[in-house]
Amino acid sequence: MSTYEVVLLVEQALSADDAARVRSLHEGIEDPLHYTVLIPVEDAAAHIEAAMSSLGGADLGAAPTLAMTEDDLAAVQAESQHRAQADLDASVASLLALGVGASGRLVPESPVPALTATVSQTDAREVIVLTRPHVVAEFFHLDWTSQARRRLGVPVLHLLEHETFDEQAGSGEGITGL
Secondary structure: OOOEEEEEEEOOOOOHHHHHHHHHOOOOOOOOEEEEEEEEOOOHHHHHHHHHHHHOEOOOEOOOOOOOOHHHHHHHHHHHHHHHHHHHHHHHHHHHOOOOEEEEEEEOOOHHHHHHHHHHHHOOOEEEEEEOOOHHHHHOOOOHHHHHHHHOOOOEEEEEOOOOHHHHHHHOOOOOOO
């Protein structure tokens, strides 16, 4: 009996409800299930640069100069790494609590190429991307799910974190259209 591999790309820790919903998608599969969870580590330098550039605007003149030492940047990056590791540990634990196999890794690089490599390495049969709603990226097909669908030869499902299937289908808070 071979293992049915599923790769999950998530933005934040899976709640127990998220894990149960993911598991419910595979109830009829007789092979042992294994989920590989990928969680990107936010790039601290990029976040700081974006925050700094948003402080200034055409009407306000140049952005203020704030001194950020390498030590400060390293501390922000370490916090980002710590938060991502905690999210990964919680996600794997939520899946293991459901009696399925689960492992994971942090993704310091771009998430979609890492997803593609992981699907190939694990011989995954499907991919599930769990994110918060990203309406603009989704509209222009720049979101992780759209990118993954263009690159992978396996089914790719996009779910919204912390929303039930009914909410995602439009009867609750999910996106019902643009």
